[in-house]
Amino acid sequence: MRRxxxxxxxxxxxxxxxxxxxxxxxxxxxxDPSADLVGTEIVLQAGLDRQTAKQNGLAALVAQSILQTPxxxxxxxxxxxxxxxxxxxxxxxxxxxRFYVEGLNGSYAALLTLFHTALTKPDFSxxxxxxxxxxxxxxxxxxxxxxxxxxxxxxxxxxxxxxxGMPPYGLPATLAGFAPSDAQAFYQQHYRRGxxxxxxxxxLASVAGNPFGGLVDGLPAGTSPQxxxxxxxxxxxxxxLLARRDISVPWLVAQYPAPDxxxxxxxxxxxxxxxxxxxxxxxxxxxxxxTKSAAQRGVGAYYNFDARPANVILYVDGGLGDPTxxxxxxxxxxxxxxxxxxxxxxxxxxxxxxxxLLQDTxxxxxxxxFAAVYAAHGVTGDYFAHAIKAINATTAADLxxxxxxxxxxxxxxxxxPRAQQSVQSPTP
Amino acid sequence: xxxxxxxxxAANAQSAGFESSGPLxxxxxxxxxxxxxxxxxxxxxxxxxxxxxxxGESPGISxxxxxxxxxxxxxxxxxxxELVNRFGGSLTISVYPDIAMVGAxxxxxxxxxxxxxxxxAYFSPAITTEGVQAALRDxxxxxxxxxxxxxxxxxxxxxxxxxxxxxxxxxxxxxxASDFTKISQAQLRAFAQRAFRxxxxxxxxxxxxxxxxxxxxxxxNAGAPADTPFDSVVAAAPGSTTKSGSTSxxxxxxxxxxxxxxxxxxxxxxxxxxxxxxxxxxxxxxxxNASAGxxxxxxxxxxxxPGVLLLxxxxxxxxQLRRQITDAISSVQQPMDAASFEAARKAFEYHILSQSQTxxxxxxxxxxxxxxxxxxxxxxxxxxxxxxxxxxxxxAFVAQAAxxxxxxxxxxxxxSSEQKGTST
Numbered sequence: 001m002r003r004x005x006x007x008x009x010x011x012x013x014x015x016x017x018x019x020x021x022x023x024x025x026x027x028x029x030x031x032d033p034s035a036d037l038v039g040t041e042i043v044l045q046a047g048l049d050r051q052t053a054k055q056n057g058l059a060a061l062v063a064q065s066i067l068q069t070p071x072x073x074x075x076x077x078x079x080x081x082x083x084x085x086x087x088x089x090x091x092x093x094x095x096x097x098r099f100y101v102e103g104l105n106g107s108y109a110a111l112l113t114l115f116h117t118a119l120t121k122p123d124f125s126x127x128x129x130x131x132x133x134x135x136x137x138x139x140x141x142x143x144x145x146x147x148x149x150x151x152x153x154x155x156x157x158x159x160x161x162x163x164x165g166m167p168p169y170g171l172p173a174t175l176a177g178f179a180p181s182d183a184q185a186f187y188q189q190h191y192r193r194g195x196x197x198x199x200x201x202x203x204l205a206s207v208a209g210n211p212f213g214g215l216v217d218g219l220p221a222g223t224s225p226q227x228x229x230x231x232x233x234x235x236x237x238x239x240x241l242l243a244r245r246d247i248s249v250p251w252l253v254a255q256y257p258a259p260d261x262x263x264x265x266x267x268x269x270x271x272x273x274x275x276x277x278x279x280x281x282x283x284x285x286x287x288x289x290x291t292k293s294a295a296q297r298g299v300g301a302y303y304n305f306d307a308r309p310a311n312v313i314l315y316v317d318g319g320l321g322d323p324t325x326x327x328x329x330x331x332x333x334x335x336x337x338x339x340x341x342x343x344x345x346x347x348x349x350x351x352x353x354x355x356x357l358l359q360d361t362x363x364x365x366x367x368x369x370f371a372a373v374y375a376a377h378g379v380t381g382d383y384f385a386h387a388i389k390a391i392n393a394t395t396a397a398d399l400x401x402x403x404x405x406x407x408x409x410x411x412x413x414x415x416x417p418r419a420q421q422s423v424q425s426p427t428p
Numbered sequence: 429x430x431x432x433x434x435x436x437x438a439a440n441a442q443s444a445g446f447e448s449s450g451p452l453x454x455x456x457x458x459x460x461x462x463x464x465x466x467x468x469x470x471x472x473x474x475x476x477x478x479x480x481x482x483x484g485e486s487p488g489i490s491x492x493x494x495x496x497x498x499x500x501x502x503x504x505x506x507x508x509x510e511l512v513n514r515f516g517g518s519l520t521i522s523v524y525p526d527i528a529m530v531g532a533x534x535x536x537x538x539x540x541x542x543x544x545x546x547x548x549a550y551f552s553p554a555i556t557t558e559g560v561q562a563a564l565r566d567x568x569x570x571x572x573x574x575x576x577x578x579x580x581x582x583x584x585x586x587x588x589x590x591x592x593x594x595x596x597x598x599x600x601x602x603x604x605a606s607d608f609t610k611i612s613q614a615q616l617r618a619f620a621q622r623a624f625r626x627x628x629x630x631x632x633x634x635x636x637x638x639x640x641x642x643x644x645x646x647x648x649n650a651g652a653p654a655d656t657p658f659d660s661v662v663a664a665a666p667g668s669t670t671k672s673g674s675t676s677x678x679x680x681x682x683x684x685x686x687x688x689x690x691x692x693x694x695x696x697x698x699x700x701x702x703x704x705x706x707x708x709x710x711x712x713x714x715x716x717n718a719s720a721g722x723x724x725x726x727x728x729x730x731x732x733x734p735g736v737l738l739l740x741x742x743x744x745x746x747x748q749l750r751r752q753i754t755d756a757i758s759s760v761q762q763p764m765d766a767a768s769f770e771a772a773r774k775a776f777e778y779h780i781l782s783q784s785q786t787x788x789x790x791x792x793x794x795x796x797x798x799x800x801x802x803x804x805x806x807x808x809x810x811x812x813x814x815x816x817x818x819x820x821x822x823x824a825f826v827a828q829a830a831x832x833x834x835x836x837x838x839x840x841x842x843x844s845s846e847q848k849g850t851s852t
Contacts, residue, residue: 030465032463032464032465033464034446034461034462034463034464035463035464035465035785036781036784036785036808037778037781037782037785082708082771082775082778083770083771083774083775084771084774085774085775085777085778086778087778087782102782103778104774104777104778104781107774201465274516286565286569287565288566288569289495289498289499289509289519289521289562289563289566290495290498290509290519290520290521290566291512291513291517291518291519291520293518348514351514351515351516351538352513352514352515352516353516354516354535355515355516355517355534355535355538356516357516358467358468358516358535359468359516359517359518359533361467362466362467362468362533362786362787362788363785363786364785367465384467
């Protein structure tokens, strides 16, 4: 079956002086001649954990500067791609930065040429850096209004022991201190092709010359070194974090450690996460006949299986009532799962977990990302089949063991309106 | 040829082998689009059905009926909603003034079972008492939510102002629960029998699908031939109105071309994208820059006759904002320069296809355009009609379309509770 192909570009194509694995970039292609579009995710190991203690926000500033780099008649890359029938976005993750370029079949090769130009020769002039800084400041302001983002940022700060827990866009004060030379130095050190993953999906045959593997050939060989920063522990002896923001209702966000995608516990955690999401909804929300979209839900759970270490996030929007009561109920259910083996078969829980996984990965970007996560671990084949197989292989004993091992002691972030004095701590 | 030379849309020729359509055994029609990498199947039933009944005498009847059927258990079985939920899928119910849709997205391995349940539920409608009770709770919640949904409040008010009669004059979801409780079970069953008869249905399938899936369709009440589209009467001189809401806002609605005038309808789509796209629209960006905390929603709603260009801005209603809107509408009545137009058209083409890249997005497009009267014109359809219409646009035509249609809007001003009693 040729639906999914993964290959390593030969070292000779890139740099004859390096070994095949060291110089190789993983390229995943999922051709779909029925698609109207093409999408490509480019993953580089230049995320938050590459920042030193004094570089808070620099990873985002470099990525944003690439989007602002003039490429076509002085137009920033972002605008040039839009004008040619496409879009570009990026995400700064704890351990990587992911660019995503999507566009029309007919002009996609041109979009990749534009991206290649900016990625290879980004503009870190004072003007571009200033524009990037302004864009990031806007993202910081918007993020501060999102209680879920605020909670996750707090939790990540406690979860990661290195700079991977820094806020994704830095802070206005730290961004203000970066000079063009800082961006240039970070780029040169961490934008490397040796540990890049490229994942393309869509109507690939319509793109002349199959240019996907060459997208990072302008980057230096080798891999990006980790910063090796050890973050100081938060000055708190409890597992509860608290912040106040200009929001109308309190939010509760909780984080658990979780197994990674290659773990034998992966399938069980997929089941548990979908089960918790359903349980939170049943406990807190008025039941509806139609399915609520993610944006409509006031509660949820998602599994960051691509993170290192992986983790699970639960959230409850206080607009539905006291979030700690809802969460306490969910904790009770999880505790029961961890201490008692489920009777009967798990088929309903498995069906539900498979369905939610597939419902959450229907866009080209989702598919490109999902394949890139597996490809980063050197896994080939039908990625959805791998995940579904992991779910279906799960036993009741696995579920109990994984719930007991991972879901015992969450760290909890409470994001409160500025005026609110307190909420009761959740206790199972 | 330069690097960015125009490329004729290639998707349609390529997609022709992946799309099929035709009559369903027992009545109604289907459109099916296969997507090779899809793991899910989207299936939707679309019906021409006035949301408030034939003469607007039963507000909410369409929503109540379509919801009650989704919640009604088959004898010794599950309801459609329970079945879809069990498979981790998504059930969607959408009620518009002139049409109603119920759809599901599920893993392809469960598609046949869900399609059987979907078609059995609607082609042989058997509303149970429990189904009605569940639907009444659901509709009461929707009614309550609609009162706080400023977009919804403004759109309903604009349609009531723009159309003097016909389905579009009435809100598809009433804002009071008592409207739903007034509907008798006999009325509900009669409505379901008539509106959801098989001959009146368009089944839209997309994603992981093949022809074998159609054997899962459970035929039932064929009934009379499909209704013709339910059009509404446009006001000769649309007026303005004021409503109260949880926030301030302003909305405009212009009557546009019918779906049959594909080029003009596409021009209005282009204008909506160019001005109102939340990320890139020139007016949307200008409003955001001037008034943080505002939300701009604008679109051309393709309807049988006429379509409607709709713009709502919530979070502000200032003289400066109104001037921005007026200036933007005036600007598109003049031809754009060639380079800006070409860039905007390319961006528009991408936005259109991006919105229909998932199985559900595709099924939505196919179903909507089919019941509004021209399924072949659906963006992304193998016919390529829509993309040809996009390519046929030029700056002069777009400006002419704007001058023709964007003259006499209905206007609604939303006054927040803090503003009550003050002049705006």
